[in-house]
Amino acid sequence: MKKLFIFLSVSIILNSYAFGQDTVKISTYNLLRYGSGTDRNSDFRKIINYIDADLYITQELTSNAGVSNFLNNVLNFESDNFLSAKFYDNTDIDQALFFNKNIFEIVSTSQITGDPRNIIVYRLRHISTGKSFFVFNLHLKASSGSSNEQRRLQQIIELKNFTQQMNEDHFYVVAGDFNIYSTNEPAYQKFFESTSTGFGKFNDLVKVEGKFNNPEFAEYHTQSPRTSQFGGGATGGMDDRFDYILFSDSLIESNKTFVIDQSYKVIGNDGNHYDMAINIAPNNSVSQDLADALHDASDHLPVSVDIVFSNEVVVPNNYPPVGNDTIFTLNEMPVNNSLVGTVLAEDPEGDELSFSIISGNEENFFNINNNGEIRVAEGSSISFENYKEFILIVEVSDGELKENIQVIITVIENPPLAIENFINKDITIYPNPFNNYLTINTIDEIRDVKLFDTNGKIIFEKSRIKGDFKIKFQNQNQGVYYISFREKNDFYKIRVIKKDL
Secondary structure, eight states: OOOOEEESSHHHHHTHHHHOEEEEEEEEEEEEEEOTTOOOHHHHHHHHHHHOOSEEEEEEEOSHHHHHHHIIIIITSSOOOEEEOOOOOOSSSEEEEEEETTTEEEEEEEEEOOSSSOEEEEEEEETTTTEEEEEEEEEOOOSOSHHHHHHHHHHHHHHHHHHTTOOTTOOEEEEEEOOOOBTTSHHHHHTTSOOTTSOOOEEOSOOOOSBSOSGGGGGGOOBOSOSSOOSSSOOSOBOBOOEEEEEEHHHHHOSSSEEOGGGOEETTOOSOOBTSOTTSSOOSSSOHHHHHHHHHHOSSOOEEEEEEEESSOEEEOOOOOEEOOEEEEEESSOOTTOEEEEOOEEOTTOOOOEEEEEESOTTOOEEEOTTOEEEESOGGGOOTTTOSEEEEEEEEESSSOEEEEEEEEEEEOOOOOGGGGOSBTTEEEEOSSBSSEEEEEEEEEEEEEEEEETTOOEEEEEEEEEEEEEEEOTTSOSEEEEEEEEETTEEEEEEEEEOOO
């Protein structure tokens, strides 16, 4: 679903299709030595389906065959929407571009010579608006040390020599694996320096200063989602910001074609995995299944952002939903459909919200509706013995932007059942919990004996019982039941639990 915008005049509304207005998502992703025989496609498909971008700026493809593999077996696995730009097979790991052919078309592809890899220059045309858009795809020299810093700096100097020839009507991004460790590094600072023409510098939406390997900057880290060695790549845990998308002045200042600041996102990074593997539960940003895919697919996390293309002035009218993490308590063996609690969230624009549980509910114990109400789906299996708490990640969406909320459900052990010491010396009901048989032993007669479930359905009834009597229970589901009866002038209603062994 495309983002909604408020046009500034009625005439623009009436002619929006003629003028063209579109919100596209672009993403950069280091694919970790991706080739023709790469067997990580199932993981990449999950990731790509989640990102749902229109333009993928990728690094570390080993060959043309690798480009074909990613195009055919990941991006076009269930469609034929994507094409690849010209691929330059210069080294053992090179950059590639994939684009939605319904959104963009390639005008030209060229290279800026560099060390250790050329910068690839793509000029695209946004079809519905006719606007040109440049993408600079780079993979700078890796590793720390002054000599490597100088090699990175030299490539940015070469890039700026190219971009300073542009003007305010040119829209462009630079994206890729920068391998920059600090905002103090010369290559990073070079991006933002003014040029002799007054054009060609870049802008970073992430406003921090200092060395990125710092828990304070954990939410921006893109490498490495792993701490174990397998399949190559870095294994240091989430501790560096290497992957960037930077923007031309025109994309920052324009009110027609511009980047949406709030949409800049490191996919899968919840800011709580510093020096950790990204799939250590809980991940408050994505589902466990997606966190596992990000962990296994590459040693980098993808970055994405939304850009508006329009021929008329537009004002963005959408901001992500707002909500708070919360804690609920729940008695063990709860009744099905009972309310656990309501997740509170609101949309700044008043848009209708939808809620979904994306992690922590693998056994489907809970449901959530679009009022944010979490209800029990399978209460008979929730015992304190097996589950002390559940950590759910609830995704709240306004149809375009999303916010994740962590919900902790603490399971409370029910107090000992009264009937375990029950009731008096003349009446015993046992065992509790029970399996296939519930035994009632009475000295005096009890009357109007009924056994019923939490919905009030009578499972068993008998007018009178005296002595030792067994109620058969093989065909009933495990869960909470109630037994009621009269003894002399007293009425009793007792909770019992059937638990399969």
